[in-house]
Amino acid sequence: MTASQHKLELLPAVDVRDGQAVRLVHGESGSETSYGSPLEAALAWQRAGAEWLHLVDLDAAFGTGDNRALISEVARAMDIKVELSGGIRDDDSLAAALATGATRVNIGTAALEDPEWVAKIIAEHGDQIAVGLDVRGTTLRGRGWTRDGGDLYETLARLDKEGCSRYVVTDIAKDGTLQGPNLELLRNVCAATDRPVVASGGVSSLDDLRAIAELVPLGVEGSIVGKALYAKAFTLEEALAAVSS
Numbered sequence: 001m002t003a004s005q006h007k008l009e010l011l012p013a014v015d016v017r018d019g020q021a022v023r024l025v026h027g028e029s030g031s032e033t034s035y036g037s038p039l040e041a042a043l044a045w046q047r048a049g050a051e052w053l054h055l056v057d058l059d060a061a062f063g064t065g066d067n068r069a070l071i072s073e074v075a076r077a078m079d080i081k082v083e084l085s086g087g088i089r090d091d092d093s094l095a096a097a098l099a100t101g102a103t104r105v106n107i108g109t110a111a112l113e114d115p116e117w118v119a120k121i122i123a124e125h126g127d128q129i130a131v132g133l134d135v136r137g138t139t140l141r142g143r144g145w146t147r148d149g150g151d152l153y154e155t156l157a158r159l160d161k162e163g164c165s166r167y168v169v170t171d172i173a174k175d176g177t178l179q180g181p182n183l184e185l186l187r188n189v190c191a192a193t194d195r196p197v198v199a200s201g202g203v204s205s206l207d208d209l210r211a212i213a214e215l216v217p218l219g220v221e222g223s224i225v226g227k228a229l230y231a232k233a234f235t236l237e238e239a240l241a242a243v244s245s
């Protein structure tokens with residue numbers, strides 16, 4: 001492995017609810033703190049040197065409407081790669097997500113509830129499709145993280161067989177809490193699949209990012225960072241520098 005292959009990708013997050021950039025605690029609807037314009041937030045991460053943006057339509061994820069036009073405006077304004085997530089569950093929402101020019105889209109609930117459709121879109125769109133594995137313990141959660149959706153490792157084995165190219169792994173208990181990532185979960189998922197893993201949830205410090213970067217040789221490719229950036233625990237420039245070697 002070369003030095004650059006060891007580099008952890010960072011994906012600053014912009015989660016959108018009711019037209020605003022927000023942060024949630026444990027992904028729970030109603031726990032949000034607002035941080036203003038999603039476009040301004042996304043442009044700020046781009047200016048700070050981000051190579052990726054993780055852009056989430058929380059209303060679409062929770063089934064409380066959607067922010068489709070705004071999400072599209074933000075994604076189209078970016079010169080950097082965009083990972084789009086939240087409520088992509090059928091042909092219509094997938095077509096809208098891909099039409100934004102997003103580099104990849106993250107499928108959550110549908111991977112649990114509509115395995116045939118997900119196998120079909122993986123076959124059609126290859127690595128433009130990532131699957132979000134949102135877990136409590138080893139149980140997956142769907143529908144904006146409000147419903148149980150089966151066993152993590154059984155689902156992982158099925159998706160691997162179907163050719164899924166990448167997983168975005170979130171420990172819901174850690175998400176938005178600044179309590180540190182679940183490194184054991186990341187290690188266990190990496191041991192169970194040969195596909196790249198994007199870590200999500202709980203990053204609180206530069207040391208957390210360095211600890212996730214240590215898992216790159218095991219298969220962790222990137223880390224989403226949300227609350228820590230908005231809470232100014234560190235800057236994105238500091239985070240990029242911390243994982244660049």
Ligand SMILES: O=C(O)c1ccccc1NCC(=O)[C@H](O)[C@H](O)COP(=O)(O)O
Pocket residue numbers: 013014015023024027028054056058061062085086087108132144145170174175176177178200201202203224225226227228
């Ligand atoms: O990504 C989704 O589809 C989603 C659905 C429902 C609730 C939350 C969802 N995503 C949240 C995120 O991706 C967070 O931005 C990310 O986990 C960052 O977490 P943190 O660094 O702990 O703020």
